[in-house]
Every structure is written in structure tokens, then in C-alpha cells.
Amino acid sequence: MKLIPEDVTRALNSLQPDALQRASCAIALSIALALGPNGEPPEWCPVLPAGTFMGRDGRGPWHTDTAAVLADFAANQAKGIEPVVDYDHLSMVCLQTGQKAEAAGWIKQLEIRDGETWARIEWNADAVQVITAKKWRYLSPVFDFDASGRVVCLVAVGLTNQPNLFLRALNSQENRMDPIDQLLQQLGISISDAMDAASKLTAALNAIKTLQDVSNSTQTAMNSLRQVTGAAADADLKAVTNSIMTGFVPKAEYERVANSLQQLQAGTAAAEVDKALDEAIAAGKITPASRNFYQAMCSTDMKAFKDFVKSAPVVVQSGTETTTRAANSKHDNQQAGDNPLIANAKARAGTK
Numbered sequence: 001m002k003l004i005p006e007d008v009t010r011a012l013n014s015l016q017p018d019a020l021q022r023a024s025c026a027i028a029l030s031i032a033l034a035l036g037p038n039g040e041p042p043e044w045c046p047v048l049p050a051g052t053f054m055g056r057d058g059r060g061p062w063h064t065d066t067a068a069v070l071a072d073f074a075a076n077q078a079k080g081i082e083p084v085v086d087y088d089h090l091s092m093v094c095l096q097t098g099q100k101a102e103a104a105g106w107i108k109q110l111e112i113r114d115g116e117t118w119a120r121i122e123w124n125a126d127a128v129q130v131i132t133a134k135k136w137r138y139l140s141p142v143f144d145f146d147a148s149g150r151v152v153c154l155v156a157v158g159l160t161n162q163p164n165l166f167l168r169a170l171n172s173q174e175n176r177m178d179p180i181d182q183l184l185q186q187l188g189i190s191i192s193d194a195m196d197a198a199s200k201l202t203a204a205l206n207a208i209k210t211l212q213d214v215s216n217s218t219q220t221a222m223n224s225l226r227q228v229t230g231a232a233a234d235a236d237l238k239a240v241t242n243s244i245m246t247g248f249v250p251k252a253e254y255e256r257v258a259n260s261l262q263q264l265q266a267g268t269a270a271a272e273v274d275k276a277l278d279e280a281i282a283a284g285k286i287t288p289a290s291r292n293f294y295q296a297m298c299s300t301d302m303k304a305f306k307d308f309v310k311s312a313p314v315v316v317q318s319g320t321e322t323t324t325r326a327a328n329s330k331h332d333n334q335q336a337g338d339n340p341l342i343a344n345a346k347a348r349a350g351t352k
Contacts (some may be wrong), residue, residue, distance in 0.1 A: 041123055041131040047107075047141045047157050050115025052149075061149050066112045068152040069143075073110050083107040085121055085139075089158040092142060102126075104136075104159050117154065127159070137161060180204060187211075273298045280309045284316040 048069065054060030076082070083106070084091055090101035104127035109120035123131070130136055136159040144153040180200045184191055187207040191200065226235055229243035276298050280286045286294055286309070298305040 040128055041121075043123075044111075044118050044120050045139060046113075046116045047119045047139060047154060048117035048143065048151060062143075062145055062151050063149055064115075064117060064151040066115070066117060068150075069117055069154055070110055070112070072153040073107075083119075083154055083156050085123075085127070085157045085159065087136070087159050089140065089142060089156070089160075091156060092158075107154075107157065110154070119154075119157065121157075131159070269299070272302065276302065276305060276309075280305075281316075283309070284314040285309045285312045287316060 048064045050064070052061045052063045054062070073083070084103050085105040085107065086092075086101055086103055090097075090099050091103075093099070094101035103124060105121045105123040107119045108122050111118045111120075127136075138160050140158045140160040142155040142158065143151045144155060145151045180197070181191055183204050184200060184207075187204065189203050189207055195203070222237065222240065223233075225231070225240045225244075226233060229240055231240045231243045235243070273295060277286075277291055277295060280294070281288055281291065294305065297308075
């Protein structure tokens, strides 16, 4: 539920000097004209005029609903909230500007005098000093009004030195929105007329929980990326991305290098097998006819083949024609399936 209906608008309307005729929208109080005998500010000051009034900049007309203003003041005061008297309306814009908004005083009581709204102001010591020194001279009310110009609430009063010109510069008209409605808007949730306060609160809580779940999932993913990339535990997304870009290569490049390495390794292994077979044939430990047979053994378990060659007897004497021919014929075509035992027997018979 909104604190103020949508058709109620806020105006920051500086008062005009009392020298102007009230009938011609002279709605101001010059504090200087009402100072006490020692230059002190008055305790009671008029803050809203009687009847219909306008600002010096032509805005309005407005008319004060005194009953509504008094009822709103009493309701807020019962909650411990009193209208502030500040400097140049800074309390109205401090959230946007970041400026410090100190209070010059507080409105403790309202009275209606001949249709005018008067306020009893409890001035702070600093305000008394600057007003006495004539550093601030005029009052400017901040009030809420509806589309018909009916003033329903006195929000605050500001000390000013430019009566009604502050309104032109700020052009402040605003609606006060319920905090839950503001939160729902920030969360991107549409507000329907059917939603009551409880349903709005539930929608806000659900949206916040969803955001928390997403945040937790994102944090988990970030932690995993940090571990994989070796990034610091508190590294942000940009740092993790840089780690990925500098520490990893594209998949296509990785596959190309991996294939080249595999081919190189295969070629090296084949060369080692050929070398071991050549050495075994040259040593007379196996015959050329059994090369294909031992090639499979050598390719599968090089250590086992070398152990076999080391312990195998010489079946072909080194330097013989058969040995020489064997050493030079590793690529000769052999009949598939030749039994190496028969081939070795044939080789021994040829050496006798």
C-alpha cells in the first residue's frame, strides 16, 4: 500500500516576502521581519497560507485542507515523526546528491490561525546563530497536494534565501511509494492491483531467494574455474578469464599437436623395432624368415624380445652369406605364416 495516493504530488514551494499583498499570492514569511528583540528567530511561524495561493513562479493554485494537514501531522507525531526544518531543502535531495542534510529545527506543533497554518519550531542552536546573523531569512514549505491542488500534508520546511526560486530550479514533484513496491520494481516484478501487502512481500522474498540461488551457483562455478586454472582464491571473473586464455590452447590446436606427437611417437617406436630386429638378425639370433613373427613380439613387448635375444642361441653364424643376406633383406617379402622354428632349422642346415 502506498503511503500517499498516486494523485498526491509534492511541491517544494519557497515563501515570498511579506511585503507582497497576500491577495496577490504573497505567501511568504521573511524571518527578518519577525525576529525577537535580540535578533532571535520566532518560535511560531506561518508555514502555509490561508485560502487559495500560488507560487512566485506561477505554479499552483493550491488551497490548504487544514483538517487533513493537522490529521497527518498528528498521525506522524504519534509515531515519533516530526517535520524537519532544514537548509535549502537538502533533506529532500541528500540521497541523490550525497550532501549532508542537517536540521535547523523541528516542528513540534501546528495551529490554524485565521485559516493559516502556523508551526511551533524548536530551533537548534546553530540555526539560531545563523538566523540572528541574517545568513538565512525566509521559510519554504514542502507539502503534498492532489490533482485539485488541495494541500493535504506538510512534509518539511526549509530555510532559504531565494523564496520560490528553489522550486523552479529543483522542479520537485514526486510520489511517495511504498518500500516494498520500490523493491519489486527493482527486482523487475510487475505489481498488479490484486496484490495485497502479503503477496507483494512473498513475491519479493521469492525473487530474492532466486537471486541468492543464482549467486551461489555462480560462486560455485567460479571456485571450480579458479581451481582448474590455478587462479587465486579471490580472483574475479576477469582474472580467471585471463588465466584460461594464457594457460590453455584452443581445442583444434591441441588436437593438431596431439596428432603430430602421436605420429612422431609411432614412427620412433617403429624405428626402434626395426633396429632391434636388425641387430638380432645380424647377431644370428633369428633368421630373416622369422622377422615378421618377431616383429609382432618386439612391437608388443620390447623388453621381452630383448631378453629372448640375449638368451637365444646363435642360429646363423655371423659373416656367412645367409647372415649377410639377412641383414640386407629386412624388407624382403616373406610368406605369411612361416614358422620361425622351421626357418631356423633350415638356416642351421644351410651352415653345415
